[in-house]
Amino acid sequence: MKNTIIKILLLSCLYIFTVSCVTPKTVIPKPPEVVIAPIIKPVFDDTYGFDSENQKKWVDSVYNKMTFDERVGQLFMVSAYSNKDSLHINSIDKLIQDYKIGGLIFFQGGPVRQAKLTNRFQSKSKIPLLIGIDAEWGLSMRLDSTYRYPWNMTLGAIKDKKWIEKVGVQMGEQSKRVGVHFNFAPVLDINTNPKNPIIGFRSFGEDKVNVAESALALMRGYQSLNLLATGKHFPGHGDTEIDSHAALPTISFSKERLEDIEFYPYKKLFDEGLASVMVAHLNVPSLEPKENLPSSVSHTIITDILKMQLGFKGLIFTDALNMKAAKNFRDPGEIDLEAFLAGNDILLCAENVPIAKEKICIAYQDSLITEKRLAYSVRKILKYKYKVGLNNYEPIPVPNIYKDLNTTANDALQYELYENAITVLKNKNEILPIKNLENNKIAYVKLGDDINSSFVTTLKKYTEVTEVFDENIDSLNVKLKNYDTVIVGFHKSDKAWKKYDFTDTELLWLQELAKNNIVILDVFTKPYALNTILNFDEIEGVVLSYQNSDVAQIVSAELLFGAIDAKGKLPVSINTNFKINDGLTTQKLNRLGFTIPENVGMNSEVLSKIDNFANKAINQKMTPGIQVLVARKGKVIYQKSFGYHTYENKVKVVNSDIYDIASLTKIVATLPNVMQQYDQGKVTMETTLGTMLPIFDQSDKKDISFKELLSHYARFEAWTPFYKATLDSSKFPLPKYYSKVANEQFSKQVADSLFLRNDYHDTIMKKIVDSKLILKKEYKYSDYTFIILKEYLERITGKTLDILVQEHFYNSLGMNNTTYNPLRKFNKYIIPPTEIDTYFRHQLLQGYVHDMAAAMEGGVGGHAGVFSNTMDVAKIMQMYLQKGNYGNRQYFSEKTFADFNTCYFCAEGNRRGIGFDKPQQPGAAGPTCGCASLTSFGHTGFTGTMTWADPETEIVYVFLSNRTFPGTNATNTLSKENIREDIQKVIYEAIVK
Structure with a gap:
């Protein structure tokens, strides 16, 4: 055998x-x-x-x-x-x-x-x-x-x-x-x-x-x-x-x-x-x-x-x-x-x-x-x-392979990996995270030969960061003299075996930049690239981001501004400068960060249905353009723009464009300053209007309490078209009140080549003082409330509201895209127009506030006038959600926020908080989808805007549009079709835990 x-x-x-x-x-x-x-x-x-x-x-x-x-x-x-x-x-x-x-x-x-x-x-x-x-x-x-x-x-x-x-x-x-x-x-x-x-x-x-x-x-x-x-x-x-x-x-x-x-x-x-x-x-x-x-x-x-x-x-x-x-x-x-x-x-x-x-x-x-x-x-x-x-x-089932291989779980993990890997190797004088935004003028200089767009875009979401370039190092250093901090990003190809070292020229430039500026070096390539830098003494901050992927760039920018803390440890030694396991921890500031929905307990696929409602609004001409942002648990998880600036479909809306946010101004500009006054004990819920402003002391409004005033429970009229009294019979501005050029008597710009006389503000205030109160004490939304509060703030602080809000909030919050009178700071081409005015100013309103009363205040109204984008609005809403704290700065106490986020007259059928709008009561119409918690708060605006925050779900939602374009006489189909509310409903449906 x-x-x-x-x-x-x-x-x-x-x-x-x-x-x-x-x-x-x-x-x-x-x-x-x-x-x-x-x-x-x-x-x-x-x-x-x-x-x-x-x-x-x-x-x-x-x-x-x-x-x-x-x-x-x-x-x-x-x-x-x-x-x-x-x-x-x-x-x-x-x-x-x-x-x-x-x-x-x-x-x-x-x-x-x-x-x-x-x-x-x-x-x-x-x-x-x-x-x-x-x-x-x-x-x-x-x-x-x-x-x-x-x-x-x-x-x-x-x-x-x-x-x-x-x-x-x-x-x-x-x-x-x-x-x-x-x-x-x-x-x-x-x-x-x-x-x-x-x-x-x-x-x-x-x-x-x-x-x-x-x-x-x-x-x-x-x-x-x-x-x-x-x-x-x-x-x-x-x-x-x-x-x-x-x-x-x-x-x-x-x-x-x-x-x-x-x-x-x-x-x-x-x-x-x-x-x-x-x-x-x-x-x-x-x-x-x-x-x-x-x-x-x-x-x-x-x-x-x-x-x-x-x-x-x-x-x-x-x-x-x-x-x-x-x-x-x-x-x-x-x-x-x-x-x-x-x-x-x-x-x-x-x-x-x-x-x-x-x-x-x-x-x-x-x-x-x-x-x-x-x-x-x-x-x-x-x-x-x-x-x-x-x-x-x-056998392998072939259908849906691409979809199955490229799931959101991959992206979710990618964010977590870089949040845990990116390593801070040097942090002289605790330059990281970047803290005092109001006193820190920041420049960005690029080294390396690969893309940097995600890094720069994300940096600019935190504050104003200027890209500075020059082909000559001496000229570049001259340009950088006006900046307090210079972020140097070294970006090399993320392909596996590509060359990753600094060139001799780049090393020389880095040396000269560090010698003449306060420098944070962020390296987006393999750790060994640092071996060619022989001296780190003059570089204040060194961050190793390891790779130049989009997620690495986004997460690294988060780290620089403290949205996350540094956790990574160096896996190799770098000459004699850094040892294995070197890696400093940094302070986490509670600023908004970025991730994908799954990392904060939400479903990307459900959330993507927002696109359907936004596109529906665009396709049916409810508005030319839209911006939408959703954040949860301190992370922006959805930020998109839809449509164009106008129906001519020439200029696409992008996330950095700024919109007239209309009545969102009330809680984005006026209210936070009022809350600080309350926090400092300068007013209480029972302080009367007569006490706050002497001009009301002899009026029938003198006993209106602060609480009634901000709850829209003061029996005020909704509004008054103040501008009509300044027009002739053909509805054109009277020379008595307006000038085509600015001068000492006519300095309040209402629109392009149109200036209102300075003393007309007194006329507006007198009309409010003399206005009739409605007979029945009931909830009545009124612009008078915030016009009055602007007057109060400017008298008690000695500063105009636009300066006050910049100094107290916008500069330190990094709201660099938020301002009154945006044409003084921005090119008009990033501002979608709100209306072709045929009844007052007779021109295209682009960069000039749509609200007529705010326009007559020189663009600075307590109730309207602010221009912003979704990212900036989200910052102040997140500050509210964090009970007055953002970037580890306490703007007012938690108690103050709680007092203002209380509905004091719900039993009387008034849903309002103190300045904030609140969800509608059961069976009643209101501003939300009906799915937000009773502790949620926010506001809506006439130009087609809305922002809402919910402490229970930790959600911030911002919707901006220019639905008033080309004219306000058209039916408000954006509101009638519940587009903003339906999007909010999708957000809540996307919550999985």
Whole structure:
């Protein structure tokens, strides 16, 4: 019987040899498949064990039915591409069908193409193929249209390893979706050589403990989905200056050093169940005495050390056998045989499978390879095929692959990763975070050759930041003399192996900038770029953001302004300047930050329905343009603009445009100043109007209380068209009241080339004093309230309201896009027009307040006149939500906010708070969707604006538009169609926790 089996095996080897040697034109009929009798049970070293009896039964069953040819074929995992032509595809078909290969490692291509090819190749294989991919930072390392995670060195800066484990989980989910069972990650190399040309950023760092903990977290996450992770590159590729793709690197360390440092991560991961190891092509004299013998073919390194000494029982892969470090040692086929003899289980990227199988077959015939040795690797491979579910193989469902791979969960995690990774290395005089915005004129200077738009855009959302450029460093420094702080962003390409160092010119410029200015350097590239900076003494702040992705730029800007605190720790040393694990913590200021909805318990898909309502309003001409912002838990999660400035559709609305916010002025300008007066005890809820303003002391309004006044419960009329008394019979401004040019008597600008006489303000106030009170005491919304409060504030402070609100709030809040009379500061082309006035000013109103009474106050009204955008309005609403605190500055006490956010007359049917609008009472009409809590507050405006904040859900909502354009006589369909309220309803529907 034994002789019969040997003859059968020899026939199989002879057949393989014959097929590999014939010319392509020769056709040799394939003999019937020879099967080794199932009664033969090969000797098998079962020391690594099975996970279950079912697994063992499946392995035994499959192995015993396999031909010798099939068994040898299992040892090969060949390169496959989904971006190559039919010639390549057909060659893989042939390797599967004729040479029975056991697996594929996919390289470049696309996810749908790869999935389809995987299904094709699996259908042609008798035994399901093991599919691997080398995707250290996610599928995007190889596949287009997929998600890229940060480099390992970026992840190495994260101290809380739960975030890296989540990376592993998401990588695993994406691998499964495209039919991948193996990822050749994590990298366990300890990058102790900054000049390493091939590892570098692929390593978690140069500290063995950090590398082990980070890799272990990634492995746990990935293998939690019954997928297989691969530690590489054993015995350690971290300290080389040669790329093993090009030549054979030498590792000159002692065995003791290797065991202490390089082996450390492997030992930790072996204890936790690492599935596989990839062996590198390295010359390691202290481990392998044979000169220039690659570690990938060293029996000493693989069998004696990896298996026996370290006790590794998982799968062992060679590194790619088509790399020059391997090719230069042996020809194709010979290198494969030597690798198998050394103890590898799977021969990766074999260049010539037919020849390699021939060599192995002959070695088997010559008893260089025993049945026990072959069975050991093949059965181990089958064990892991069972582990990944190939015992119940099902084709990959192709529909929705792109959607499934690019979920919001990826973006959510990306924000968390950079929030935990970005590292502050220097913070002289606590320059970070940037605090006193009102006294800090900030410039931004770009170095590097890559994009910086997300960084600059986000910086400008916090305060006014001016981009300064000059081709001459001396001229640049002259321009920067007017600035208090200079942020220098160093932006290099985020592509893997792009050059990342500072140029000599950039180093000179940085030196000169630091010498002449207060500088914060923010580096958006690999940490080793800092090695070229020899002196950090004159740089006040150093921030390492690691990569130049959009999320890295956004999060780094957040850190600079204190929306998040610094948590990252340096994973490598930088010359003698910074050590491993350096990383300063910074103060967190409670300013608005940025993330995606899922990170604050909301659903992006639901929230995206806002687009439908906004587009409906645009398409049905309810308004030419719209801005919408949503924030939750201190993070902006939605900020979009829709439509155009006018119905001519020439200028698109962008987030930085500023709108006439109409009655939002009441709570954005007047109310916060009034709250400060209350906080200082200058007024109480019972203070009377006669006490506040002497002009009311002899009127029938003198006993109106502060509480009644701000609750719109003072029996005032809604409003008075003061402007009509200043027009002639043709409704044009009378020369008695207006001048086309400004002078000492006519200084209040009402519109372009139209100035009202200064003393008309007294006339307006007198008309309010003399106005009739409505007979019934009931809720009646009136502009008089805030016109009166403006008068009060200006008299008690001695400053006009526009100056007062800038000094007390806007400057320190970073509301640099918020102002009265915006044309004094901004170009009109960023201001959507509100109306073509045909009844008073007879011109296009663009940059001039729409409200007539506010216009007659020179654009500065207590009830209207402010121009702003959604981001700035959100800041002051967040300040209210934080009970008077923003940027760690207390503008008024929590008690004051609570007093003003109280509905004192709800029992009488008046929903109003003190200055704030409040949600409608059950069964009544009102300003909200009806879904906001009773503690919520906000306001709406005539031009089509709304802002609302809810302490219970921690939501801030801002809606701005110019629905009054081109004229106010049209039906207010924006209001009738409940667009603002329907959007608010969507926001609440998007809350998941």
